[in-house]
Amino acid sequence: MTKPVVYIVIYSLYHHVYKLSLTIKETLESNGVDVKLFQVQETLSDEILQKMQAPPKPDLPIMTIDRLSEPDAIMFGLPTRFGTMPAQMKALLDASGALWAKGALAGKFAATFFSTASQNGGQETTALTAVTYFAHHGMLYVPAGYANKAVETVDEVFGGSAYGCGTISDGDGSRQPTALELSLARTQAENFATIVSTFVKGRDADISTTTSATSSDYNQGSTTVNDPASNSNNPNVVSAVQNNNGDTLNSNAINTNSQGGVGSGGGSNVGAGVAGAAAGAVGATGIASAIGSRGKDGSNTMNESVPTANSNVDSGIRNATTLNQPTTAANGLDARASDINEIHPADANTSRVPGAAASTVPSAETVTTSDDIAPASTGAPKSAGLAPASADTVFPSTGAVPSSTGTAPTSTGTVPTSTGTAPTSTGTAPTSTGNAPTSTATAPTSVDTAAKAASATTATAATGAATTAATGATGTTGAIATDTNAVNAANATSTNPVKESIAKPTNKVDKTKKKKKWFCC
Numbered sequence: 001m002t003k004p005v006v007y008i009v010i011y012s013l014y015h016h017v018y019k020l021s022l023t024i025k026e027t028l029e030s031n032g033v034d035v036k037l038f039q040v041q042e043t044l045s046d047e048i049l050q051k052m053q054a055p056p057k058p059d060l061p062i063m064t065i066d067r068l069s070e071p072d073a074i075m076f077g078l079p080t081r082f083g084t085m086p087a088q089m090k091a092l093l094d095a096s097g098a099l100w101a102k103g104a105l106a107g108k109f110a111a112t113f114f115s116t117a118s119q120n121g122g123q124e125t126t127a128l129t130a131v132t133y134f135a136h137h138g139m140l141y142v143p144a145g146y147a148n149k150a151v152e153t154v155d156e157v158f159g160g161s162a163y164g165c166g167t168i169s170d171g172d173g174s175r176q177p178t179a180l181e182l183s184l185a186r187t188q189a190e191n192f193a194t195i196v197s198t199f200v201k202g203r204d205a206d207i208s209t210t211t212s213a214t215s216s217d218y219n220q221g222s223t224t225v226n227d228p229a230s231n232s233n234n235p236n237v238v239s240a241v242q243n244n245n246g247d248t249l250n251s252n253a254i255n256t257n258s259q260g261g262v263g264s265g266g267g268s269n270v271g272a273g274v275a276g277a278a279a280g281a282v283g284a285t286g287i288a289s290a291i292g293s294r295g296k297d298g299s300n301t302m303n304e305s306v307p308t309a310n311s312n313v314d315s316g317i318r319n320a321t322t323l324n325q326p327t328t329a330a331n332g333l334d335a336r337a338s339d340i341n342e343i344h345p346a347d348a349n350t351s352r353v354p355g356a357a358a359s360t361v362p363s364a365e366t367v368t369t370s371d372d373i374a375p376a377s378t379g380a381p382k383s384a385g386l387a388p389a390s391a392d393t394v395f396p397s398t399g400a401v402p403s404s405t406g407t408a409p410t411s412t413g414t415v416p417t418s419t420g421t422a423p424t425s426t427g428t429a430p431t432s433t434g435n436a437p438t439s440t441a442t443a444p445t446s447v448d449t450a451a452k453a454a455s456a457t458t459a460t461a462a463t464g465a466a467t468t469a470a471t472g473a474t475g476t477t478g479a480i481a482t483d484t485n486a487v488n489a490a491n492a493t494s495t496n497p498v499k500e501s502i503a504k505p506t507n508k509v510d511k512t513k514k515k516k517k518w519f520c521c
């Protein structure tokens with residue numbers, strides 16, 4: 001099998017990210033991965049680098065755009081710059097438009113690891129802002145998660161999070177990766193290696209020529225496969241089964257004319273099974289039709305004894321429990337459609353050969369699980385097939401849906417109607433005899449006084465309005481005007497305590513620690 005290839009691409013001014021990358025590389029290699037470590041092109045001038053007291057660069061090849069598409073996966077080492085990736089790395093990725101246009105990175109795995117000067121300096125925001133690149137390229141971002149419980153530590157300062165391992169350099173670059181941080185780096189690399197390896201193994205597996213002779217290659221953990229397969233008419237009929245975790249598949253499959261292949265990895269009740277069924281259905285007549293997905297958490301009993309009288313009968317399986325029990329399919333797809341609803345929880349772990357009592361096929365609990373599908377180190381659940389707890393949890397009971405026998409209440413009341421007469425106004429519209437108010441305020445001289453002056457202006461104006469309205473002979477209007485005036489007048493003389501307190505902040509920065517900040521030249 002070809003080894004999975006992972007490139008580690010870093011930028012590291014003071015070698016903290018570089019040190020993490022060495023641990024990651026070593027761990028990946030010890031997990032069967034072919035690893036190459038690169039750095040990105042520096043964009044700062046020598047003069048600036050000197051002012052920043054940057055040590056010589058690590059001795060690593062420079063990553064170029066055309067090489068980005070070579071590996072199966074890329075791990076990016078990112079020393080934080082203002083909470084995001086450094087411009088040097090961004091320059092590389094911003095130049096990857098041609099790869100994006102071709103989808104050259106689509107489907108490749110990506111991971112991240114970090115360094116910041118301080119504990120809360122932005123490792124997680126650096127991850128999140130990097131993720132947009134992966135999303136646009138169609139890459140599969142693999143976070144570190146909480147696989148290593150040390151990431152939950154609260155009694156020591158450390159770098160790293162669910163997004164990836166990390167270290168903290170301190171402002172002067174003096175701090176080095178700690179044992180805890182290196183342990184997070186190893187766990188992340190181990191899991192990443194497992195995921196990439198599993199993918200590459202599955203991708204490169206050749207299942208296109210699967211026949212019944214080799215069907216066991218695709219049967220991991222099942223008890224009975226293809227036994228006894230009776231293909232009476234067509235010698236080329238293949239009833240191979242790809243099953244990753246089931247108990248009994250295609251037992252006693254009788255394929256009188258053509259295909260009876262089933263492709264299914266079990267998986268959840270629908271997803272993988274549907275894929276497998278579809279694949280089985282399109283398998284060429286008389287030729288291997290065992291194609292399917294490689295899901296996990298398999299089924300218990302599938303496709304037993306389905307006499308198929310015609311070619312192209314789709315005896316695919318859609319469920320992880322017992323489906324497609326002895327059923328005569330005269331002409332194709334009906335067999336599948338009718339069997340889907342047949343759930344027999346009691347039989348979930350039994351082989352239902354026609355005429356036979358429930359057989360000794362082992363229960364789901366005793367089925368061996370497939371290690372190369374659910375790697376131990378990822379902590380992924382490796383459950384054997386999950387039989388439904390009860391029929392009711394899968395399909396509702398057969399009881400009739402209860403219906404209401406009550407009678408809907410009807411209103412007997414009468415809608416009230418108004419008998420009153422609409423009031424009409426007899427008043428005379430007031431007319432203003434007052435003079436237009438004039439502002440007596442002086443131009444403001446400062447921001448603070450401007451506000452007060454503005455209020456004073458309003459107050460004067462409102463007063464004018466009040467006078468005007470009052471003269472206009474409607475007391476109500478006059479009252480409102482007076483109220484407005486009162487409010488504005490109050491505002492005009494009010495002080496702004498909030499503003500005062502903001503204006504006089506106290507600077508509580510501790511200036512006793514005077515370390516040289518390397519990155520602040």
Ligand SMILES: Cc1cc2nc3c(=O)[nH]c(=O)nc-3n(C[C@H](O)[C@H](O)[C@H](O)COP(=O)(O)O)c2cc1C
Pocket residue numbers: 011012013014015016017018079080081082083084114115116117118119120121122169519520
């Ligand atoms: C321009 C600049 C911006 C930085 N921004 C941050 C920051 O936002 N948060 C932080 O904790 N450290 C920040 N740092 C510190 C770097 O993250 C730190 O030097 C780096 O992680 C060290 O890793 P390295 O040795 O691999 O270069 C910044 C450094 C520079 C030069």
